[in-house]
Amino acid sequence: MFPAPRRLLAAVLTLLLARTAPAQVTAIRAGRVVDPETGTSVPSQVILVSDGKITALGPDVTIPRGATVIDLSRLTVLPGLFDAHTHLCMSVQLQRDAGSYYLTTLRDPLSYRAVEGVANARAMLEAGFTTVRDVGNEGDYACTSVRWAIDRGLIVGPTMINAGRIIAPYGGQFQLQPDRRDLAEPEYYFADTRDEMRKAIRENAHYGAGVIKIVVDDQRYIYSTDDIRFMVEEARVAGLKLAAHVWTRAGAHNAAAAGVASLEHLNGISDEDLAVAKANGTVAVFTPFPLSVLKRFRTAPGQAEAEYRAEIDRLAAGYRIGVPIAFGSDAIHDLAGYTRGTQAIMWIDSYVDAGLPPRAILRAMTSTAAHLLGVDGERGAIRPGLAADLIAVSGDPLSDIEVLKRVVFVMKNGQVIRSP
Numbered sequence: 001m002f003p004a005p006r007r008l009l010a011a012v013l014t015l016l017l018a019r020t021a022p023a024q025v026t027a028i029r030a031g032r033v034v035d036p037e038t039g040t041s042v043p044s045q046v047i048l049v050s051d052g053k054i055t056a057l058g059p060d061v062t063i064p065r066g067a068t069v070i071d072l073s074r075l076t077v078l079p080g081l082f083d084a085h086t087h088l089c090m091s092v093q094l095q096r097d098a099g100s101y102y103l104t105t106l107r108d109p110l111s112y113r114a115v116e117g118v119a120n121a122r123a124m125l126e127a128g129f130t131t132v133r134d135v136g137n138e139g140d141y142a143c144t145s146v147r148w149a150i151d152r153g154l155i156v157g158p159t160m161i162n163a164g165r166i167i168a169p170y171g172g173q174f175q176l177q178p179d180r181r182d183l184a185e186p187e188y189y190f191a192d193t194r195d196e197m198r199k200a201i202r203e204n205a206h207y208g209a210g211v212i213k214i215v216v217d218d219q220r221y222i223y224s225t226d227d228i229r230f231m232v233e234e235a236r237v238a239g240l241k242l243a244a245h246v247w248t249r250a251g252a253h254n255a256a257a258a259g260v261a262s263l264e265h266l267n268g269i270s271d272e273d274l275a276v277a278k279a280n281g282t283v284a285v286f287t288p289f290p291l292s293v294l295k296r297f298r299t300a301p302g303q304a305e306a307e308y309r310a311e312i313d314r315l316a317a318g319y320r321i322g323v324p325i326a327f328g329s330d331a332i333h334d335l336a337g338y339t340r341g342t343q344a345i346m347w348i349d350s351y352v353d354a355g356l357p358p359r360a361i362l363r364a365m366t367s368t369a370a371h372l373l374g375v376d377g378e379r380g381a382i383r384p385g386l387a388a389d390l391i392a393v394s395g396d397p398l399s400d401i402e403v404l405k406r407v408v409f410v411m412k413n414g415q416v417i418r419s420p
């Protein structure tokens with residue numbers, strides 16, 4: 001034991017050394033690095049990562065002595081992917097629930113849904129999605145708990161921005177009957193008057209929502225443009241953006257006119273309203289189920305094909321008109337042989353069928369989504385100063401977007417999640 005002054009000196013020295021010791025550096029040798037924003041790639045790059053962030057990028061970057069070197073020189077490196085429309089705390093069992101997520105919410109206890117969220121979050125990250133926006137159907141804030149656990153390092157998952165309880169006109173997305181009017185709560189927060197809307201947004205903000213999600217039009221009565229404008233403003237005051245589920249032409253019209261941050265699904269939206277959305281800087285999150293998935297629960301003859309054609313047509317129109325598009329999957333099913341992550345990446349098929357070139361799909365999955373989520377100063381590109389959220393694939397995603405289905409390396413905040 002040192003005498004007291006020496007102990008003090010030792011403590012000061014330890015503190016000084018801790019402050020000046022260089023942070024552990026990871027150096028990644030990349031065969032190519034893709035910039036989705038410009039749709040270009042460059043060969044033979046070195047990426048330095050320290051304290052979870054990218055510190056240098058270039059062909060001639062010196063690798064510091066003692067750095068951990070990751071050799072991806074035979075692979076293409078790109079920013080981690082985004083899924084801007086997930087429901088991680090819900091898994092519809094097609095047989096048990098007859099395809100109805102109403103039944104899913106009645107049968108699965110909240111504790112189980114949180115566990116599902118943990119597993120789905122990990123699966124998304126392992127498939128290459130380093131950031132997700134979860135748009136509700138999380139019961140009583142189950143996904144908020146999942147997000148906290150990820151943020152605290154308790155579990156492994158993507159960076160999450162989640163919605164809390166979905167706000168909707170009376171009945172939400174469920175067909176209630178008068179004896180059991182309680183059965184849609186807490187899944188939805190019914191808000192019909194302005195006071196109820198304000199209260200719903202404040203409750204969501206209070207319990208940790210990172211985005212406000214409303215359902216505009218799944219009932220006979222829909223939110224008006226004035227209703228939605230009111231909620232956009234209330235959300236803004238709470239520092240939150242507003243995402244609007246629109247499934248009809250009328251609902252899409254009201255939400256586009258109100259200047260929401262994002263339109264979700266956009267079924268039936270008119271070309272005119274797509275132009276309004278573009279003018280307002282609204283991001284479109286089209287979510288057309290891949291035909292192979294849709295066929296599993298739209299079983300009437302020709303129904304899946306007709307629905308698919310209609311949705312692909314709107315996605316194609318959105319791209320043609322030039323509204324910013326963020327990738328969103330809306331994957332909610334338990335599919336044998338797939339994790340939630342390998343399922344969500346299948347949505348690429350719909351984007352390909354709508355005629356979007358690989359470059360546009362990549363932007364939807366990175367920079368445009370990062371902008372929508374409000375994290376474009378932190379993530380969504382490979383640039384010094386940004387979080388080290390990286391994935392690697394074999395092949396060139398700018399010519400063959402399918403290679404994204406086979407991600408072999410994932411890094412989130414500088415931490416290796418999977419490697420070849």
Ligand SMILES: [Zn+2]
Nearest residue numbers: 085087135330
């Ligand atoms: Zn959804």
